[in-house]
Amino acid sequence: MNSRFHVSTLLPIAALAFSMMAPPKMFAFGTTLIDNDSSFHVTYVRMDITVRPDTNYVAGSVLLRCVARSLDSNKRIQLSLRYLHVVDSVWNNGVPTPFQHIGDSLFVTLPEQYAAGSTFDVTVFYHATQDAGTGDWGDPVHSIEIWDSLGQATHPNYPASWTLSEPFGAKYWWPCKDNPADKIDSADLYFTCAKPNRVVAEGTLMAITDHDSTRTFWWHESYPIDHYLIAFICCVLDSVGHWHHFADGDSMIVTNYLFPVTQDSITTQLTILDTILDVYERWYGPYAFRKEKYGIAQWHGGGMENETLSFCNDADSGTLAHETAHQWFGDAITCKTWNDCWLNEGFAVYTTDLFFRYCDGETIFDTLISQQEQSATSEPEGTVYTPDSLLPTEAVGALLYVKGPWVLHMLRFVLGSDSAFFRALREYVTGPLRYGVASTQDLQTSVGKSMGKDFGWFFNEWVYGDGYPIYSISWDAHDGLHPAVTIEQTGSTSASPFFTMPIELEFIGNAIDTFVQVWDDQPLKSFGFSFPSPVTEMIFDPHNWLLDGMLPRALAAQPSVAELSVLRQLNTYTIDFSIVHPSEITFEIYDLLGRNVASLAEGMQNAGAHSITWQPSGLSSGVYFCRMIGAGQDVATHFVVSN
Numbered sequence: 122m123n124s125r126f127h128v129s130t131l132l133p134i135a136a137l138a139f140s141m142m143a144p145p146k147m148f149a150f151g152t153t154l155i156d157n158d159s160s161f162h163v164t165y166v167r168m169d170i171t172v173r174p175d176t177n178y179v180a181g182s183v184l185l186r187c188v189a190r191s192l193d194s195n196k197r198i199q200l201s202l203r204y205l206h207v208v209d210s211v212w213n214n215g216v217p218t219p220f221q222h223i224g225d226s227l228f229v230t231l232p233e234q235y236a237a238g239s240t241f242d243v244t245v246f247y248h249a250t251q252d253a254g255t256g257d258w259g260d261p262v263h264s265i266e267i268w269d270s271l272g273q274a275t276h277p278n279y280p281a282s283w284t285l286s287e288p289f290g291a292k293y294w295w296p297c298k299d300n301p302a303d304k305i306d307s308a309d310l311y312f313t314c315a316k317p318n319r320v321v322a323e324g325t326l327m328a329i330t331d332h333d334s335t336r337t338f339w340w341h342e343s344y345p346i347d348h349y350l351i352a353f354i355c356c357v358l359d360s361v362g363h364w365h366h367f368a369d370g371d372s373m374i375v376t377n378y379l380f381p382v383t384q385d386s387i388t389t390q391l392t393i394l395d396t397i398l399d400v401y402e403r404w405y406g407p408y409a410f411r412k413e414k415y416g417i418a419q420w421h422g423g424g425m426e427n428e429t430l431s432f433c434n435d436a437d438s439g440t441l442a443h444e445t446a447h448q449w450f451g452d453a454i455t456c457k458t459w460n461d462c463w464l465n466e467g468f469a470v471y472t473t474d475l476f477f478r479y480c481d482g483e484t485i486f487d488t489l490i491s492q493q494e495q496s497a498t499s500e501p502e503g504t505v506y507t508p509d510s511l512l513p514t515e516a517v518g519a520l521l522y523v524k525g526p527w528v529l530h531m532l533r534f535v536l537g538s539d540s541a542f543f544r545a546l547r548e549y550v551t552g553p554l555r556y557g558v559a560s561t562q563d564l565q566t567s568v569g570k571s572m573g574k575d576f577g578w579f580f581n582e583w584v585y586g587d588g589y590p591i592y593s594i595s596w597d598a599h600d601g602l603h604p605a606v607t608i609e610q611t612g613s614t615s616a617s618p619f620f621t622m623p624i625e626l627e628f629i630g631n632a633i634d635t636f637v638q639v640w641d642d643q644p645l646k647s648f649g650f651s652f653p654s655p656v657t658e659m660i661f662d663p664h665n666w667l668l669d670g671m672l673p674r675a676l677a678a679q680p681s682v683a684e685l686s687v688l689r690q691l692n693t694y695t696i697d698f699s700i701v702h703p704s705e706i707t708f709e710i711y712d713l714l715g716r717n718v719a720s721l722a723e724g725m726q727n728a729g730a731h732s733i734t735w736q737p738s739g740l741s742s743g744v745y746f747c748r749m750i751g752a753g754q755d756v757a758t759h760f761v762v763s764n
Contacts, residue, residue, distance in 0.1 A: 122466070123443050124422040154289055154299045154512055155459070158199040161187045163298045163348075164240075166308040172293070172355045175314065176282035181313075183295050186244060189235035196234050198243070200227040201292035201299035206249040208296075223294055234651040237369045245296040281356035282314075283420050283432065286349040288459050288516040290313060297348045302457045302558050304347050304519035310340040312453045314355045321378045322353040323428045325413050342428065344410050345556040347455045352427040354418050358550060361385045362416070365395055367402060373411050378418040383435070390436035391417070397445045400479055401472070404543050406623030409453035417441070426469070428452045439473055446472035449550050457558040459516040463505045463584070464559060466517060468526020474526060490530060490665060491672065495691040496523040498589055498670035501613035501736075505584045506561060527668045531578045534666040535579055535623060536572060545571040561585075573689065582620050588613035589668050590620040591693075594661050597676035597729035601630060601655025607727070608639075609649045613670070615669050619644060622667065627660040628652065636663070661732070671695065676730040694760070696721075698749055699730045706751040710737075713744055726751075 163185050170181035185200070192198070202208065204224050211220040211229050221228045227245070235241050284294050289296045312320035315335050324342030342351075361384065362376035375398075377391050398408060398415065408415065410429045417433040424440045425432040426447030433440050450468035470493070478486035496519070503520045505528055511518070533542040549559075549567040565580045593609040606626065610619065621642045628635055632654040639648045659673045671690045677696065684699040696708060706726045710719035718740060723733065742764045748757040 122285075122426060122447075123440060123522075130432060132486035156199050156201055156298050156303075157300070157653075158191045158298070159190060161189050161198055161298075162675075163187055163303055164306045166297075166305055166348075166351070168295065168309070168351075169311040170311075171242075171313045172282045172318075172320065172353070174282035174318070174355055175315070176250065178250045179249070179282075179294060182244055183297075184242055184244040184294075187241055189237055189239045189241065191237055192231070192235055194234075196231040198229050198231065200229065200243075200245070200296050201225055202227045202245070202296040203249075203293045206247045206296075207541055209246040209248065211246070212242075212244040213525070218243070225391050225564050227296055238502075238545040241629045247296065281354065281420070283354040283356075283422070284352045285422060285425055285432075286360050288349065288462065289427065291349045291351070295351075299348065301347050301349065301455055301459065303344050304455060304558055305351075306345055307352060308342040308346060310342070310351065310353070312340075312353055312355065313337040316356055316396050318355050319358045319378070320353050320355045321358065321418050321430060323351060323413075323430055328421070343412065344428070346428050346452075347558075348427045350426070350452060350455075351434065352425070352430075354378075354420055354432065358418070361391075363390050365398060365415075367407070368399065369407075372413060373408070374414050376414055378416065378430075380419050383419065387436035390438070391441070393436075393438055394441060394445065396480075397442055397476065400476060401446065401449060404472075404475075404547065405449045406547045408448060409555065410448065410616045415445070415448065417444070426451050426465075439477075442473040442476045443469045446476075453556060454550055454554050457560045457563070459512055460507045460509070461559075461561050462507065462516055463521045463528070464561065464564060466521040467505065467529060471526035471529040474530075489664065490527075491691070493523040493526055494665070494670065495664070495670060496582040497527055497668060498613070499692050500615070501588050504587050516680075524541065524668070531570070531583060531622070531666060531668060532579065534625075536568075541572065549565055576619055582618050582622075586618040586620070588617035589615070589670060590622075592667075592669055592671070593731070593733040594674065594676065595727060595729055595731040596659050597727055598656060598659075598674055601657060601678065602650075603649065604628065604656060604659065604678075605647055606639075606659065607645070608641055609645045610641065611644075625664060625666060627663040628656040629658040629660070630656040632656055638728060638742075659730075671734065674732050676732055678730065683749065683754040683756050685747065685756045685758050687758060688748045689760075689763070690734075692736070693734045695732055695734055695749065697730070697732045698753075698756075700726060700728055700751070703727050704750060707749065709748045711746045711748065718745070740764075 165186035167184040170179060172179055198694050202222065202225065208220060208222045208227065211218045213231050216232055218232060220232045229243055263444050292299050293509040310322045313335050314320050320338040324340050324341040324345060327339040327341045330337040358378040359381050360376055360378050362374055363364035364372050365375045366372050375394060377739045379387065402408060414427055414431050420432045421434055422432060423434055424444045426444045433444060447465060451465035456462050456464045474486055477489060505520060505524050507515050535546060536542045545568045546569045549564060552567060554563060561584050562582060564577055569575050590610050591613055596604055596606040598604045608624065623638050624641050626637050626639060631650055633656060637650065657678045659676050663673045665673055669694050672693060683701060686697045704722045704726060708721040709717055712718055721735060740762045742762055744761055746757055746758055746759050
């Protein structure tokens with residue numbers, strides 16, 4: 122899923138300010154976030170629902186075929202359904218069954234104690250007329266305006282019904298087992314609506330049955346599907362389809378369902394889906410739902426990766442690339458818990474970044490990655506793994522979209538090559554976890570098996586660990602042939618772990634330009650090098666592989682006099698300085714009125730070039746002066762703080 126805001130073609134999903142998303146209003150009525158009832162498993166769903174978007178009305182029945190695991194002695198099972206719905210009756214294998222609808226929980230008391238492995242059906246009849254004006258997040262019924270390509274409302278208040286269930290919204294429109302770990306084997310989806318509306322959903326369209334003023338659409342999903350990926354949109358829609366031919370000779374229908382007023386303007390743009398499918402198959406293996414279809418259905422809501430049918434507000438290439446990536450990461454393999462939702466969103470964002478790299482080159486890719494780094498380091502705290510305490514608002518929070526892809530970016534570096542990276546992910550998504558669910562531990566185990574190594578250290582730091590590292594670098598070029606580099610690390614927060622990482626350094630001279638990699642596993646560590654010809658410049662992290670809030674930093678060899686400069690990099694400032702002799706160094710920061718606003722005591726520093734990072738706190742925008750005291754010289758420079 123991406124945000125509900127428009128995504129530009131040049132800067133796709135990752136460049137958005139996801140923190141702007143309003144938190145869902147779904148947690149105040151005694152709601153449990155997921156169903157933890159492990160006494161049964163739902164294997165099949167049959168929906169038969171009437172949708173009337175002109176009156177905000179939904180009604181019908183949902184049959185859930187269940188397999189008993191270990192039922193409680195009271196024979197009671199738990200489902201989820203929003204309290205706004207009226208439950209008319211509940212049946213078990215054709216027999217009326219007692220139930221209690223308390224808050225968003227639907228408790229069903231079965232008439233008999235089913236043994237483990239036994240199959241039983243629970244059918245819920247319900248209805249609701251939801252008031253869209255309440256702003257109750259997740260309501261499937263909305264009244265929207267259909268816009269033309271010029272941004273003009275051509276059909277004001279034209280009714281449309283659609284669903285958005287990630288992460289906790291499925292219960293807002295159908296009675297379900299609301300837990301992503303409980304994946305459904307197959308589903309039959311029947312939707313009845315007034316003509317000339319059409320209902321589109323997941324899987325294969327099996328039949329359309331005409332009635333006097335209505336018609337029923339039957340969609341069958343034959344692949345395993347998570348409950349929150351079942352979705353529909355009911356509206357007047359045109360369909361545009363073609364056959365996509367895969368590299369191995371197989372073919373699949375690609376069908377897009379579009380608002381009539383936009384069909385002509387975006388159909389040509391949608392041809393990029395063929396390129397996206399081909400590229401992703403080369404990277405990650407075959408599209409998982411070839412027997413059915415792929416395509417988009419147009420709506421007003423950003424993007425949502427419903428299985429075999431992504432909902433997209435337009436044909437923006439970034440949105441299309443993101444939602445299609447979810448067919449591998451999120452649909453073929455679904456996060457086992459919402460704590461691990463980065464396995465959906467981080468993968469989709471980074472795959473989109475890589476797709477833009479494939480289409481437009483390294484410059485665009487570097488821009489996207491830098492923007493995500495700036496967002497990820499704008500706050501010093503936060504983990505990619507979402508703790509339980511943050512699930513209500515952060516299950517699909519901003520950090521997943523900006524730090525999540527950076528975990529994969531750094532993993533690509535750690536694995537050593539693009540071929541190793543794509544091989545590991547292809548084995549992950551096409552292996553035993555395919556059509557199932559996965560946790561971070563499952564990914565870690567899969568990557569370790571692919572590479573024959575244990576990567577627990579990496580996942581502990583970057584997925585479960587808090588914040589990011591801040592590096593201070595110094596080097597002494599001596600005669601240029603035997604430079605020494607010292608790397609010092611602190612965490613962005615006191616809760617940060619130590620980030621053990623390989624670090625890339627580039628050394629440049631008149632007759633040399635070479636890259637070396639060092640293994641940084643101590644808070645303060647020095648490295649010595651020997652080169653056949655003198656080097657005069659060193660670049661720290663030249664390809665920006667490290668999530669440290671900094672762009673690549675170039676440090677010149679030791680000068681004949683002390684030098685000082687202050688530069689802004691993303692959300693921090695670097696103080697680059699060079700000294701001729703070892704000395705105690707202190708920096709004093711002054712405003713234009715000469716008031717001291719900060720003091721930075723850096724202690725004893727060796728002769729040579731150094732670079733430290735500084736994150737000013739509480740300074741208003743304006744011009745400031747930085748004064749370096751020590752090394753027998755008093756050097757100053759000015760810089761600008763921009764908030």
